Amino acid sequence: MKSLSVNVLDKADEEFADTLIELGLKRNVAKVLTYLKNVKDVTSRDLEMGSDLRQPEVSIAMRELEELGWIGEREEKKPGKGRPYKIYKLETNIESIIEHLEAQKKKESQAMMASIKRLKELTK
Numbered sequence: 047m048k049s050l051s052v053n054v055l056d057k058a059d060e061e062f063a064d065t066l067i068e069l070g071l072k073r074n075v076a077k078v079l080t081y082l083k084n085v086k087d088v089t090s091r092d093l094e095m096g097s098d099l100r101q102p103e104v105s106i107a108m109r110e111l112e113e114l115g116w117i118g119e120r121e122e123k124k125p126g127k128g129r130p131y132k133i134y135k136l137e138t139n140i141e142s143i144i145e146h147l148e149a150q151k152k153k154e155s156q157a158m159m160a161s162i163k164r165l166k167e168l169t170k
Contacts, residue, residue: 054096055080069147074099078107079143082117082136090132108134116143 055063059080066076077097082088088096094104111117118137121130 053081053085053092055098059084066147069151071147072107072110074103074107075110078104079111079116079136082111082134083140085135087133087135090134093134114146 055077062083063073063076063080066079067073071079077099078093081093081097085096090101090104090108093099094101097104099107108117108119112119116136116138117134119132119134122133123130
């Protein structure tokens, strides 16, 4: 039997992920993003084990993060036969991601306030 050494999310990381979820990110995206902020490069397999997600959940999260332009991926060939495996890394620093989320929430808040203002005008 092999022994593997994989980083896992600790209590502070779980709190970070929970806060991202409260801001509107999906659970799997929040956990993957939290894991990626703590490592330089990671294989999808290590990401699955470390973030406690299944392979389909990781794939969906990576697709969403890739669409946002926050991650990069490369393929590396295994020694011998077999498919190459993907290695992911966070391309955007976490501060920029937080700023993006902040701007998004401000925009949503302004839209809600405009709707409330319009409702008040319509009741007069």
